[in-house]
Amino acid sequence: MDNQAEPVTSKGKSYDFYVLYTADGYFYGGYSDNAERRFVKHQQGQGAKFTKVKSRHPLQLIYVQSFTSKHDAMSAEAKFKRLTRPQKEAFLLAAGVAGQIWQSNGGE
16 A cells, blocks of 8 residues: 555654545545554454445555544544545545546445
């Protein structure tokens, strides 16, 4: 996965806003103090209720952005979840995520 924002350079803890793409064509936004570890949990069926559904697997981690505060990561997640599907796609395209990921699947 190579669509990561600039790494957090402060000495403190960082928090990630991340986006998953599901096998059935949905985007899932979340936050964590470690997006890669959280992605593994989602893949193992131990993540959010939304990603536990077998038809949503396999999942793809398509975007990660790091923040210096939990509040900022949670805020990014909330903003993403309020976007419409076309707005989410535009956000991800602007961030450098390849549109072929969802265009080949047909989307939500």
